[in-house]
Amino acid sequence: MLLAIDCGNTNTVFSIWDGERFIATWRTSTEWQRTADQYYVWLSSLMAFQKIDVEITEVIVSSTVPRVVFNLRVFADRYFNTRPIVVGKEGCVLPVDVRVDEGTAVGPDRLVNTVAGYDLYGGDLIVVDFGTATTFDVVDRDGAYIGGVIAPGVNLSLEALHQAAAALPHVDITKPQMVIGTNTVACMQSGVFWGYIGLIKEICARIKAEHGREMKVISTGGLAPLFQQSEDLFDEFNDDLTSHGLVVINAYNRKNS
Numbered sequence: 001m002l003l004a005i006d007c008g009n010t011n012t013v014f015s016i017w018d019g020e021r022f023i024a025t026w027r028t029s030t031e032w033q034r035t036a037d038q039y040y041v042w043l044s045s046l047m048a049f050q051k052i053d054v055e056i057t058e059v060i061v062s063s064t065v066p067r068v069v070f071n072l073r074v075f076a077d078r079y080f081n082t083r084p085i086v087v088g089k090e091g092c093v094l095p096v097d098v099r100v101d102e103g104t105a106v107g108p109d110r111l112v113n114t115v116a117g118y119d120l121y122g123g124d125l126i127v128v129d130f131g132t133a134t135t136f137d138v139v140d141r142d143g144a145y146i147g148g149v150i151a152p153g154v155n156l157s158l159e160a161l162h163q164a165a166a167a168l169p170h171v172d173i174t175k176p177q178m179v180i181g182t183n184t185v186a187c188m189q190s191g192v193f194w195g196y197i198g199l200i201k202e203i204c205a206r207i208k209a210e211h212g213r214e215m216k217v218i219s220t221g222g223l224a225p226l227f228q229q230s231e232d233l234f235d236e237f238n239d240d241l242t243s244h245g246l247v248v249i250n251a252y253n254r255k256n257s
């Protein structure tokens, strides 16, 4: 069985793949201080709780936080007796090209999303991932990652308002009924929600014009459905996109090693 670990700046997702499907997915906050032993206590208790009695033989990691990788390597080695594949590190090859400026360290989550998108939907894609940041990854006809866009995340935008302005409270994102807010919370939600609708539309339209070919827009991340509810922005939504990409990259590397 494969354990796929997708470590973002806010959350880390652990998924177990049995060769055909994900049999479990768990989420924990990302903390670089967490040790290999702490990961194991957490994971093994969830596995026991859900009566998932399987042997993990392979581990793959994608991490946007470099510092957590060390402890995840120790975790894989100590508890599963396996050397993990780490996306973007030595020993991990990708089934797609990466065509960006020399010296650019593309976020591994974006490379994984590219691989997943190409595997599931073919080339000429825009993959929009609503995480800590909102990223747009552009996938060429042949599956190559050819660049994209990084925008501040939805929750980060709201949090920034709260942090910077004494009179602005902490607010959760939701779709406001009106654009004109008649209280502070509604004003903030309107700014971020409708601002984001505009951001997504404008960026996708400009990418398509620049790319010069028909493109599909694929979305992932917890907040994508909220925006899709309001307007038809995305052709597909796939909540497991990053985990799927990890499965594809793992299979590709095991086959080629």
Ligand SMILES: Nc1ncnc2c1ncn2[C@@H]1O[C@H](COP(=O)(O)OP(=O)(O)OP(=O)(O)O)[C@@H](O)[C@H]1O
Pocket: 007, 008, 009, 010, 011, 012, 129, 130, 131, 132, 133, 172, 173, 174, 220, 221, 222, 223, 226
């Ligand atoms: N309806 C909603 N309202 C507010 N927040 C939501 C809603 N649905 C999902 N979320 C938030 O979206 C997040 C899930 O997003 P996702 O897993 O894509 O990114 P993340 O884990 O926060 O970011 P990263 O991958 O960068 O660590 C969760 O943290 C959850 O709090």
Ligand SMILES: CC(C)(CO)[C@@H](O)C(=O)NCCC(=O)O
Pocket: 008, 009, 064, 105, 106, 107, 108, 109, 110, 131, 132, 133, 135, 150
């Ligand atoms: C943009 C984030 C933070 C999104 O998770 C991550 O992909 C990252 O740290 N990227 C590095 C820079 C880049 O992707 O070009």
Ligand SMILES: [K+]
Pocket: 008, 109, 129, 130, 131, 221, 242
């Ligand atoms: K993510």
